[in-house]
Amino acid sequence: MKYLKTVLLVGFVAALLGSVTLTGIYFYMKPDLPSVAILKDVRLQTPMRIYTHDGKLISQYGVKRRIPVTLDETPELLQKAILATEDSRFYKHFGIDPIGITRAFINLVLTGEKSQGASTLTQQLARGFFLTREKTYIRKIKEVFIALHMEAELSKDEIFELYLNKIELGHRSFGFGAAAQVYYGKKLNELSLAQIATLAGLPQAPSVLNPISRPERSLERRRIVLLRMLDEGFITKAQFNEANSAPVTAKKHGAEIELDAPYLADLIYSEMVNLYGKEEAETGGYQVYATASSTLQQAAQHAVKQNLHDYDERHGYRGAVARLWPLQANNDNAAKGEAKAEEECAAQPLYVNWPCDIDENDVNDALANIGAYGFVRPVVVTSVDEKTFITRDSAGTERTIEWQGMDWARPYIHDSRQGQPPDTASDIVAAGDIVYIREQDDLWRLAQLPDASGALVALDPNNGAVQAIVGGYSFYESQFNRATQAKRQVGSNIKPFVYSAALENGYTIASVINDAPINEWDEATGVAWRPQNSPAEYDGPIRMRIALGKSKNVVSVRLLRGVGLDNTIEHLTRFGLDKADISRDETVSLGSSSHTPLEVVRGMATIANGGFLIQPYFIDRVLDENGRMLWQHTPSLACDNVDCDEARQQAFAESSGAANAEADAEADVEAMLAAELNQSVQSEPENTPLAPRVISAQNAFLVADMMRTAVRVNGSWTDWRGTGWRASLILKRDDLAGKTGTTNDSRDAWFSGFNRKLVATAWVGFDDMNRQLGRTTYNQPLAARDPERFSWIGNAMIGTESGAMAAQPAWIRFMQTALNDVPEAPMPVPADIVRVRIDRTSGKLTRRTDDTTLFEYFLRGTQPTVYVLDDELDDSTGEDKTNVDVDDIF
Known part of the structure; x- marks a missing residue:
């Protein structure tokens, strides 16, 4: 009895001292323990994922690869494998396992080594969140306190779910969802038992047990996991034998990229970094949806690459x-x-x-x-x-x-x-x-790897949404995005804007300008300025419509002189062109200014949408890692207050529909949350902002109608053709307008074109601005194999490279996909536009009704009032006859 009292007394004193010691340690470590708020709002540092508008993954950014999964989405066999291997008493203990601790203590006493761990899943999670893997007593004590803290604040299922998503599993994968993708390129529910057992064995030492770096060690660890599952009754002997004998099938997989669009992805990534900062953008789990669809983006990429190969091959093998x-x-x-x-x-x-x-x-x-x-x-x-x-x-x-x-x-x-x-x-x-x-x-x-570079940008002209963007042949060869960063001389792509300025200052489509050589002495430089047409052919007096269709350089100079240099420059800025980039001399009328393809296509969109300056944008919406809407772009619409109701309703319906379609793919609860949040962040239709009007609807219509002439065969095949005639010939549509562009010595080649629903600009040139695109000669083998197509598309074209030859084929290839099965969308005729019959040569009114006449559009009040005289008539002209059918050409 005496000894029993002594033992009880010693035990009581030891317990008291232990309690005091633990309490002291707790208060000493309390400042380092995580707050309740941190425990309940754990960020998984999920990478940012970027998708096309229709949900195809195009890129993933973030060092840590994570694919969050819920407990319900985790296969039961995987849950059992983890519990059997790491913590079979997880749902029975309170964060620490006394039985496991006792076992580890006995081993320490017997061997003097800390060879056995007693960490529960909760302790492993605590260590992964807040501590390191160093084996020290102080770290272990902190781990215990944090584990107890977590068990008090979170349910067992919440802790297990965090473990499934947080634990490090090698090769930068965090969580089992990411590990399944990294090692097997699969989702969790697609894994075999052998693969499940392999992943379940990784938490102990992911760097030395993973099946890619150490397949032999991984096989042995897999066997241990399978034995534990067999001991716990989670699998049968037959299942054990089959899985244990399975070969190692792991290999490193990248993210499940469905469409590789790096130029687009990089633009969106940069914008997200500007909005959120690099660390938050890469770890916040954002799901970012582009404005571009996978179909149009892929079509643009293929068009640019194929066009550069065509250019490269017709210039010979290096x-x-x-x-x-x-x-x-x-x-x-x-x-x-x-x-x-x-x-x-x-x-x-x-x-x-x-x-x-x-x-x-x-x-x-x-x-x-x-x-x-x-x-x-x-x-x-x-x-x-x-x-x-x-x-x-x-x-x-x-x-x-x-x-x-x-x-x-x-x-x-x-x-x-x-x-x-x-x-x-x-x-x-x-x-x-x-x-x-x-x-x-x-x-x-x-x-061969093309020497020349190219770019293509396509926009919805009615709201600025980028439908496709390509900044070069290969992002992995050159990350320089020529679509947004390369300021290049635009050549004749500037002329529609110059002609718009002329219409604003008293000219009409039927105004006759003298297409004759200019030879002007410049006293300042001591050199004569002699701008020339390309080719150097001159037609004498010519109507503005034909001059733009044929891209007459000297007519553009004369129009600028008629409008005035300052007035012209001011007018160009209305199209979004930076005044600092605009040349302050008469060469501006020929395109000596340098602008990016994105700036050019934005200006063209102003003509296509009826006179509004839209703001291009790349991101449609941003969701959080659970699929809830965080932000959605509300674009400024290209319409007037009086006629915007339909456009607003359509934009609102499209944005809501995109969010709802996405929500349908998620779980029902997430769908409801996404739909509710979407309603809260959307602007109501009547509050949708409007793009500013910069030119009149009449001005835009008349310029667009002139640009239709530039993409047509006018009259019979032996009559003249617009510089971009291949567009109508190949696409066989009557709602297209466009303009070629070629700079001096063919250093830059452009083509911009549109209908009312889509506008696109293509550019080709060398990154070395001193290098010319050159010319090609007749290639007999190509001509013999494909005589019908020879000289008008592909790598068989001959002559000096130009916008029509080097850039337009990319635009055409893109539009072949973009406009396939899309109804024609011609420009609507605005109010105050009238149509009268005029003489083809003089532009004056005429009483004739034969093919020397045509109907022409005018702004009301600017139509001609004088009739052509008989001695002014030219019966030989045939310049603007109705388009011939493509089938009649060859």
């Missing part, structure tokens, strides 16, 4: 990217013969007539150093026959390049000169060459 050995070795090997080659090398040659010291590793290393961009991929030429050659890529895949895939490859001499067409494959390539190839129309072709 030769192999690299060689695996000196060219002379081919002849040496052939002379020695295979037997002698074997005597001189221990290894067999990889291919016949190859140097025998070139092995597979040499090939793969060489190909890896080249890199793949855009459409092209590097390969090595393994053998060459008369009209074919065989290639091998880094994966060992062999492809045969047929003659029709290489007959374009005339030698490149310089940008304006090409050599003779090749006769055989050996004129082009040799064994050991490293070349690029690409696939087009189910045919593998010899290719």
Whole structure:
């Protein structure tokens, strides 16, 4: 009894001292413990994801890869695997497990080593959130206090769900949703039992147990997980045997990118960083939806890349990217013969007539150093026959390049000169060459990385929503976005704005201007200024409509003189062009000013939408990580107060519909939250802001109608054609308007065009502004294979590069997709526009009704009042006859 009292007394004193000690430690550490608010509002640092308007993932930003999942979305087998392996008593203990602690303490006493852990899931979560992995007593004590704190504030399911999403699992994946994507490229519900067991074994040591870096260790850890599941009765013996014998199938997967659109994604990323800061943007779990749809964005990217290949190929082949050995070795090997080659090398040659010291590793290393961009991929030429050659890529895949895939490859001499067409494959390539190839129309072709650059921007002219944007051939080769950053001389793309200024200052579409050479002495420079037409042809007196259609340079200069330089510059700024970028001399009428494609397309949108200056934007809406609407863009609409009701209602319906369609894809609860929040952040239709009117509806209509002439074949095929005539010919639509643009010495080529619903601008040029786009000569093999298309589209066109030849094909290819099955949307005729019959030559009224006359549009009060006299009539003219049918041309 005496000893029992002593033991009880000692126990009481020890317990009291322990309690006092723990209380003291608690108050000492209390300032370092997380607050209740932090525990209940845990941020998972989810990466930002960027989607197209229709929900295709185009990019993901953030160092930590995380795909949040709820407990309900987590397969039951995975939950059981984690609990069996990490904390089988999770739902029974209070944050710490006394049984586990006792087991670890006994092991420490017996071995003197901290080889066994006793951490519960709650403790692991506490350590992951707030502590480090260092094995110290003070850290362990903090871990216990935080775990108890978490258990007091959160439910078991909340803690387990946080664990599923927070735990680090290797290769920058955090949470099991991200790990399933990183290791297997799957969603959690698509994993096999073997894959589930592999992931469940990662939390202990993700750097050394993951199946990519340490597959052997991962297999052993998987076996332990499966045994624990078997012991707990979660799986059967048959399931254990099948999963235990399964091979390692893990390999590193990137984000599930559905459409690679890096130029668009980078613009949106930069805007999000400006709004939220880099850290918050990359970890806040934002789901950002672009204004561009996947269909139009993909069409724009394909159009730019294919157009640059067409340009590049018609200028000739620049030769192999690299060689695996000196060219002379081919002849040496052939002379020695295979037997002698074997005597001189221990290894067999990889291919016949190859140097025998070139092995597979040499090939793969060489190909890896080249890199793949855009459409092209590097390969090595393994053998060459008369009209074919065989290639091998880094994966060992062999492809045969047929003659029709290489007959374009005339030698490149310089940008304006090409050599003779090749006769055989050996004129082009040799064994050991490293070349690029690409696939087009189910045919593998010899290719090269384009030297020239290009850009394309498409907008909805009625609200400024960017429908597609491409800033170059490959973002991974050059991150410079030419669509938004490259200020280039716009050439004749400026003329619609100059003609708009003329209409504002007393001119009409039928005004006759003298298309004759200008030769003016400049006393300041001591040099005569002689602006010339391109080509240098002059028609004498010519109506404004025809002058714009033919892009007459001297007429543009004379119009500027009639309006005045200051008035013209002021008018150009109405289209959103920065005054600082506008040349303050008469060359501005020819496009000497430099602007980006985005600035140009914005100006063109003002003509397309009836006179309103819209603001381009890239982001449609931003959602949080749970799919709830945080913000939605409310664009300024291109309409007047009196006729905006329909446009407002349509914009409101489209934005609400997009949010609701998204919500339908989520769980019902999330759908309700998204819909409710959407209603709160949307502007009501009547409060939708309006874009400012900068030119009159009549002015915009008349300019657009003149621009229709620029994209037509006017009269019979032997009569004149607008500089952009291919647009109507190929697209076969009557609602298109457009304008080509070519600068001096063909350094920049442009085409801008639109209908009432869509406006797009394409640009081609070299990043080196001193380099000319050059010219091409007749390519007989291409002409023989495709005689109908020769000289009017693709890599068969000939002559000096221009807006119509270098840039317009990209615009046409894009519009072929964008306008497919879309009803025509011609410009509506505004009030106070009248139509009268005039004489084609003089622009005066006429009483004739034959083909020397036409009906022309005028602003009421500006129509001609004088009739043409008989001696002024020209019966030979046929300039503006009705369009011919495309089928009648060839």
